[in-house]
Amino acid sequence: MFSEDKIKRLEAMDKAHIWHPFTQMKDWMESSPLIITEARDCFIKDIRGRWYLDGVSSLWVNTLGHRRKEINEAICKQLGKVAHTTLLGLANEASIELAGSLAALMDKSFAPFAGPEEKNKRLTRIFYSDNGSTAVEVGLKMAFQYWQHKGRKQKYLFVSLENGYHGDTLGAVSVGGVGIFHEAFKPLLFGTLKAPSPYCYRCGFGLEYPGCGMACTGPLEEFFRTRGDEIAALVLEPMVQAAGGMIFSPPGYLKKVRELCNKYGVLLIADEVATGFGRTGRMFACEHEGVIPDILCLSKGITGGYMPLAVTITNDEVYGAFLGEYEELKTFFHGHSYTGNPLACSAALAVLEIFGKEKIIESLAPKSGLMGERLEQISAYAGVGHAKSLGLMGRIELVADKSSRTPHPWAEKMGWKVALRALEKGLFIRPLGNVLVLMPPLSISTANLERMLDIVHGSICSVFDS
Numbered sequence: 001m002f003s004e005d006k007i008k009r010l011e012a013m014d015k016a017h018i019w020h021p022f023t024q025m026k027d028w029m030e031s032s033p034l035i036i037t038e039a040r041d042c043f044i045k046d047i048r049g050r051w052y053l054d055g056v057s058s059l060w061v062n063t064l065g066h067r068r069k070e071i072n073e074a075i076c077k078q079l080g081k082v083a084h085t086t087l088l089g090l091a092n093e094a095s096i097e098l099a100g101s102l103a104a105l106m107d108k109s110f111a112p113f114a115g116p117e118e119k120n121k122r123l124t125r126i127f128y129s130d131n132g133s134t135a136v137e138v139g140l141k142m143a144f145q146y147w148q149h150k151g152r153k154q155k156y157l158f159v160s161l162e163n164g165y166h167g168d169t170l171g172a173v174s175v176g177g178v179g180i181f182h183e184a185f186k187p188l189l190f191g192t193l194k195a196p197s198p199y200c201y202r203c204g205f206g207l208e209y210p211g212c213g214m215a216c217t218g219p220l221e222e223f224f225r226t227r228g229d230e231i232a233a234l235v236l237e238p239m240v241q242a243a244g245g246m247i248f249s250p251p252g253y254l255k256k257v258r259e260l261c262n263k264y265g266v267l268l269i270a271d272e273v274a275t276g277f278g279r280t281g282r283m284f285a286c287e288h289e290g291v292i293p294d295i296l297c298l299s300k301g302i303t304g305g306y307m308p309l310a311v312t313i314t315n316d317e318v319y320g321a322f323l324g325e326y327e328e329l330k331t332f333f334h335g336h337s338y339t340g341n342p343l344a345c346s347a348a349l350a351v352l353e354i355f356g357k358e359k360i361i362e363s364l365a366p367k368s369g370l371m372g373e374r375l376e377q378i379s380a381y382a383g384v385g386h387a388k389s390l391g392l393m394g395r396i397e398l399v400a401d402k403s404s405r406t407p408h409p410w411a412e413k414m415g416w417k418v419a420l421r422a423l424e425k426g427l428f429i430r431p432l433g434n435v436l437v438l439m440p441p442l443s444i445s446t447a448n449l450e451r452m453l454d455i456v457h458g459s460i461c462s463v464f465d466s
Contacts, residue, residue: 041067042448055422055456057439062301068304083343103124106122127311132274133167135271139269139295140172149321162194163199164237196219217257224260235269239390240274242274272298276298276300278391280391281368303348307343307347383463384402416431422459429456
């Protein structure tokens with residue numbers, strides 16, 4: 001246990017020096033920070049010794065629980081060899097082994113959807129970086145330069161979706177569509193085309209209806225039809241727009257998008273930073289509709305929440321456009337100091353081994369079903385406008401008026417009120433405005449999942465009935 005003097009000293013130092021991300025620091029300075037000192041399984045422990053269920057997997061990265069013995073050992077073993085060497089002019093064992101494992105995983109996940117004529121579309125080429133934003137930056141630059149090498153220099157535009165979130169570096173922000181995050185930086189960004197978000201709850205129809213996956217691609221197809229010769233790629237989060245409010249695409253939407261990209265010669269960049277590695281109940285969200293992207297961006301769960309690592313994976317068609325003589329300058333001029341870091345790659349290899357050995361994906365169905373059933377029950381509550389899940393990604397949208405779907409004003413901080421009530425009951429969650437985000441580790445037990453959902457339901461009732 002920490003003494004009160006030590007606790008107060010750490011709190012003071014935090015407020016004196018740390019600028020927290022996505023945090024209004026005026027509010028933070030007026031509160032007592034929750035300082036985490038330990039974690040185990042799906043729980044985190046604060047400096048005063050109280051344990052909390054980690055209801056958002058430490059910002060969606062922790063897939064297999066905290067302090068997994070196998071991942072700890074993999075990192076320690078690698079530390080006994082080398083912590084880091086560059087991939088600029090060198091190779092290292094861990095990054096090579098991981099690239100091979102990822103390529104095999106791509107075949108296992110996507111081969112069932114590939115026809116014989118698509119052998120050059122297999123996702124075999126792995127480019128390493130550090131986080132989700134950089135994975136997307138790599139994908140954008142890769143797509144742009146691909147068309148330059150193909151002699152199609154007019155293809156420089158990117159299409160993305162409203163409510164999309166792809167990270168916080170400037171390229172990723174340029175294709176982002178969350179106004180409260182991105183509007184302030186608009187003068188710094190390159191121009192993109194924004195298609196409507198497939199936000200069924202807040203579209204004109206209000207709920208999913210037969211064929212709505214096709215209907216909401218209309219504006220997107222209009223972009224492709226009128227400006228396809230200028231468009232390099234479409235970038236989207238398949239099945240779930242995460243940071244934009246946990247917005248679930250209607251059935252058929254993603255498949256239709258792939259068909260349109262094929263029809264008009266546009267590359268498809270799938271940002272699976274949040275949805276990858278089992279979050280949606282499949283290893284990758286694209287699998288739900290049998291879609292193979294041209295470029296796949298992964299991070300977060302790839303190391304189980306242990307180390308920063310990201311990969312951008314593409315096919316031989318894209319990769320081949322960068323091959324040439326040295327003096328042709330077809331090289332992909334992009335890289336990072338910690339690209340292919342052996343410690344991170346070793347953690348990722350351990351994660352993939354656990355996924356296979358413990359059949360993590362196969363074990364998700366009962367828990368996914370439970371979460372869906374409980375959210376359906378919660379959706380009946382008067383203060384809840386919409387509650388839904390896919391796999392172990394869940395959303396609960398709080399509304400001021402259920403019939404009109406009127407949102408609560410920002411000043412009411414309704415999502416935070418529920419989150420703080422949940423914290424009092426032993427659950428940490430972090431809302432997106434009026435949307436409660438539920439994304440526990442995939443390894444969470446059924447009993448702890450039930451506990452999480454009980455706390456959420458009770459916290460909503462407590463806030464709205466008070």
